[in-house]
Amino acid sequence: AAGAAPDYExxxxxxxxxxxxxxxxxxxxxxxxxxxxxxxxxxxxxxxDVAAELGCAVETAAELRGVCSIDMLMSSDKEKDPDxxxxxxxxxxxxxxxKALEKREETIxxxxxxxxxxxxxxxxxxxxxxxxxxxxxxVEEGELLLTLxxxxxxxxxxxxxxxxxxxxxxxxxxxxxxxxxxISCVSDLQIGGEFSSQPDQAxxxxxxxxxxxxxxxxxxxxxxxxxxxxxxxxxxxxxxxxESHDRGYGNLQSVKMEDYTFNDLSLKIGFPYLxxxxxxxxxxxxxxxIRLIHHxxxxxxxxxxxLIKKHWLCTRxxxxxKMYTARWVTNKDSLAPEDPxxxxxxxxxxxxxxxxxxxxxxxxxxxxxxxxxxx
Amino acid sequence: MSSxxxxxxxxxxxxxxxxxxxxxxxxxxAELWRExxxxxxxxxxxxxxxxxxLTKKTLELAQQYFLxxxxxxxxxxxxxxxxxxYSTQLCQPKQKIRIALKDWPEIQRFQQDLIDSQHYDAAYxxxxxRLSRAFHFTAMPKLLNYxxxxxxxxxxxxxxxxxPSNRVNSLITNDVLEExxxxxxHYQKMKCVISADKSQPDKALSLIxxxxxxxxxxxxxEHQEWQQNRMKLFLNAKETDEISNKKEEGILLESEGSERAxxxxxxxxxxxxxxxxxxxxxxxxxxxxxxxxxxSNYGKSPNRSxxxxxxxxxxxxxxSLEVK
Numbered sequence: 001a002a003g004a005a006p007d008y009e010x011x012x013x014x015x016x017x018x019x020x021x022x023x024x025x026x027x028x029x030x031x032x033x034x035x036x037x038x039x040x041x042x043x044x045x046x047x048x049d050v051a052a053e054l055g056c057a058v059e060t061a062a063e064l065r066g067v068c069s070i071d072m073l074m075s076s077d078k079e080k081d082p083d084x085x086x087x088x089x090x091x092x093x094x095x096x097x098x099k100a101l102e103k104r105e106e107t108i109x110x111x112x113x114x115x116x117x118x119x120x121x122x123x124x125x126x127x128x129x130x131x132x133x134x135x136x137x138x139v140e141e142g143e144l145l146l147t148l149x150x151x152x153x154x155x156x157x158x159x160x161x162x163x164x165x166x167x168x169x170x171x172x173x174x175x176x177x178x179x180x181x182x183i184s185c186v187s188d189l190q191i192g193g194e195f196s197s198q199p200d201q202a203x204x205x206x207x208x209x210x211x212x213x214x215x216x217x218x219x220x221x222x223x224x225x226x227x228x229x230x231x232x233x234x235x236x237x238x239x240x241x242x243e244s245h246d247r248g249y250g251n252l253q254s255v256k257m258e259d260y261t262f263n264d265l266s267l268k269i270g271f272p273y274l275x276x277x278x279x280x281x282x283x284x285x286x287x288x289x290i291r292l293i294h295h296x297x298x299x300x301x302x303x304x305x306x307l308i309k310k311h312w313l314c315t316r317x318x319x320x321x322k323m324y325t326a327r328w329v330t331n332k333d334s335l336a337p338e339d340p341x342x343x344x345x346x347x348x349x350x351x352x353x354x355x356x357x358x359x360x361x362x363x364x365x366x367x368x369x370x371x372x373x374x375x
Numbered sequence: 376m377s378s379x380x381x382x383x384x385x386x387x388x389x390x391x392x393x394x395x396x397x398x399x400x401x402x403x404x405a406e407l408w409r410e411x412x413x414x415x416x417x418x419x420x421x422x423x424x425x426x427x428x429l430t431k432k433t434l435e436l437a438q439q440y441f442l443x444x445x446x447x448x449x450x451x452x453x454x455x456x457x458x459x460x461y462s463t464q465l466c467q468p469k470q471k472i473r474i475a476l477k478d479w480p481e482i483q484r485f486q487q488d489l490i491d492s493q494h495y496d497a498a499y500x501x502x503x504x505r506l507s508r509a510f511h512f513t514a515m516p517k518l519l520n521y522x523x524x525x526x527x528x529x530x531x532x533x534x535x536x537x538x539p540s541n542r543v544n545s546l547i548t549n550d551v552l553e554e555x556x557x558x559x560x561h562y563q564k565m566k567c568v569i570s571a572d573k574s575q576p577d578k579a580l581s582l583i584x585x586x587x588x589x590x591x592x593x594x595x596x597e598h599q600e601w602q603q604n605r606m607k608l609f610l611n612a613k614e615t616d617e618i619s620n621k622k623e624e625g626i627l628l629e630s631e632g633s634e635r636a637x638x639x640x641x642x643x644x645x646x647x648x649x650x651x652x653x654x655x656x657x658x659x660x661x662x663x664x665x666x667x668x669x670x671s672n673y674g675k676s677p678n679r680s681x682x683x684x685x686x687x688x689x690x691x692x693x694x695s696l697e698v699k
Contacts, residue, residue, distance in 0.1 A: 005477035006514045014519055026476055027512050030483075034506060045506065053502070056495050064499045070462045072405040075412050082465055083420045090411050092381035097419045113422055121424040128468060149520055270519025288520045291513035296468045 014270035021263035038295045127298035144172030147289040164311030172263040182305040186371040187281040196365040214277035223257040315372035318344035333363035393452040401496040404455040414463035430470040449536045471511040
C-alpha cells in the first residue's frame with residue numbers, strides 16, 4: 001500500500017512520522033528482481049536485451065557498450081599509483097589535498113593508524129559481505145536495514161556537548177527485544193553494596209540480572225520488556241503523570257516490547273527517542289537511516305543487531321600502579337590521598353588489608369566497573 | 376558532514392564545461408573528464424577509513440546535481456559524473472549512490488525522457504549503474520542525526536545550472552487557463568440570465584474585466600520571456616563583471632528588453648557597488664538597493680495592468696498577487 005514517501009518535517013533535521021514496514025513495501029513495489037537481488041555476482045547483459053529495453057537497434061547497443069565503457073574515463077597510464085598525487089593537476093581538490101599532506105609530513109613523525117582508528121575501521125567493515133554457513137540464516141531480499149545511534153548516558157562533564165554514541169544496524173524483521181539485549185551499558189554491570197569488610201564476597205549478581213525492566217519510547221508508545229516475571233512497567237509512572245492533568249501529550253500507550261518488530265513501528269528518522277533500563281539509566285536513540293538491504297551488506301542474520309561504531313572511552317587506571325584498570329573505588333579512605341580513589345584489585349588489597357586479611361584503617365569500598373570496559 | 380575542500384569547485388567546473396559544450400553525449404563528457412584526469416580525484420595517501428568517508432561525501436555531492444531543480448543538461452552531466460566517480464573510486468567494496476523514495480518517481484521520469492528522446496548513451500549508463508547495483512534505496516537522501524548545533528551548510532549551487540524557476544508556469548498551466556475560461560464564460564452567462572437584457576449583463580454587475588483570462592495568459596507568456604532574457608543577460612554579465620554577490624546580481628537582472636535599459640542598469644550597478652555593509656550587529660538592517668525603475672505590473676491585479684502590459688517594467692515587488 002502506497003503512502004506518501006517519507007519527507008522532512010523539519011528541513012534537513014528529521015522526517016514526518018511513517019510506518020517502517022510501509023517504506024519497505026513501497027520500495028519493493030517500485031523495483032524489480034535485479035534491484036533486490038542479493039546474489040554475489042550478476043551476469044553481464046546481452047546486447048539484444050539492451051536494445052529491447054532502450055528501443056534501439058542491436059548494433060547501437062553494441063556500440064553503446066564501447067562508447068560508455070569505463071575505459072573511456074581512464075587517461076594515460078602514467079597515473080597508475082593512487083598514492084601519488086599528479087604534479088600538474090588541474091583539480092583544486094588535489095592541490096588542496098597535496099598541501100595538506102605535505103604539511104602533515106612536516107609535523108608527523110610516524111604516519112600510521114592509531115589503535116582507535118584501526119578499531120573504528122575494523123568495526124565498520126568486519127561484517128561486510130559476510131554470508132552465513134546455514135542458508136536459513138541468510139537475510140531475505142527486500143529486507144530493511146535500520147541504522148541507529150544509541151547515545152551513552154551522560155557520565156562525564158566533557159561529553160556534555162558532543163555526546164558519545166554507538167551505532168547499531170538492525171533488520172526490519174527483528175524484534176525490539178533483540179536490540180534491547182544487544183545494548184551493552186556499564187550500568188548493567190554495576191554491583192551494589194559496600195564491601196570494605198568482606199572484599200572477597202562481592203556478590204555474583206550484577207545489576208543486569210537484578211533489574212530486568214526496560215522500555216523503548218517511540219512516537220507516543222512505550223514498548224516495555226515483559227519477558228520475565230521480574231520485569232515491571234517502568235513507563236507507568238510517566239503515563240500516570242501525563243494523564244493526571246492536561247499536559248498536551250495526547251494518548252500515551254504501553255505495550256509489550258517482545259510483540260513488536262521494527263517493521264511494525266511508526267517513527268521519524270533523525271528524531272530523538274528513548275531507551276530506559278535499570279529504572280533510571282536513559283539512553284537517547286536516533287534512527288539515522290533506513291534502506292533496503294544490499295548484497296554488499298552483512299547477510300548473516302545471526303550477526304544482527306550489528307555494532308559498527310562505538311566511542312572509545314579511556315579506562316581509569318589504578319592510582320597506585322597506573323597500569324591496571326580500576327576495579328575498586330574508595331570513599332572516606334584514611335589511607336588514600338584522594339576521595340574518591342581508584343584501585344586495581346591487587347593494589348587495593350595490598351594497601352587496605354594485612355597478611356591475615358584484616359581491615360586496616362577506615363574506609364568505604366565499592367566494586368567499580370569502568371565505562372571503558374567494553375573497549 | 377563537513378565538505379571535501381575543493382570538490383564542489385571541481386565538479387561545477389566540469390559540469391559547467393559540459394553545459395557549455397551544449398551536448399548531452401557521453402563521448403563529449405568523457406573527453407572533458409579525461410582532459411581533467413578526473414579519476415585522480417581520489418588519489419593521495421589516504422588510509423581506508425578516511426577514504427570511505429571521502430568517497431561517500433563525493434558521491435553525495437555529485438548526486439545533488441542529478442535531481443531537480445537543475446536543468447536537463449546538468450542532470451545528464453551529473454549522471455555521467457556519478458557514473459565516473461562510482462566506477463573509478465578506490466574503495467572496496469564500492470561506496471554506493473543513495474536514492475530516496477521521494478526522488479525515485481522523478482528519476483524514473485528522467486530515464487523515460489532519455490529513452491523517448493533517444494539519448495541512448497545516457498539511458499544506457501543509468502541502466503548500467505542500476506544493473507551493477509550501484510544504488511542504495513533509502514528513505515531519505517542523507518543520514519539524519521539531529522545535529523542542531525552544527526551549522527547547516529548552505530550550498531550555494533550555481534544559478535546557471537538551475538532551470539529557470541517555473542513557479543508561475545507551474546501555477547498557471549494551460550489546464551488552469553482553460554478552466555478559468557470556462558468558469559468565466561459560465562459566470563458571464565449567469566449574469567446575463569439574471570439581467571434585464573438577456574444578451575448582456577447589467578452594468579451594475581460589471582465587477583471584473585471581461586478579458587481577464589486572456590490578460591492573465593499574456594502576462595504569463597511575458598513572464599516566461601522575461602525569464603529567458605534574464606538568464607541570457609545574467610550569463611553575459613557574468614563574463615564581463617564577475618558577479619559573485621547575489622544582491623548585485625539582483626539589480627542587474629532587473630534590466631531587460633532594450634539595450635539602453637541594459638546599459639543603464641550596468642551604470643547603476645557600478646555606482647551602487649559602493650554600498651557599505653552594515654556592521655555585524657545590525658546585519659538585519661542591511662542597506663537595501665532599491666531599483667529606481669518604476670514598479671511592474673506583475674504584482675498588481677490583472678484588471679489594472681492591461682494598459683501597461685505592453686511595456687513591462689522590471690520589478691522588485693514582494694507583495695502577493697491581489698485579485699479583486
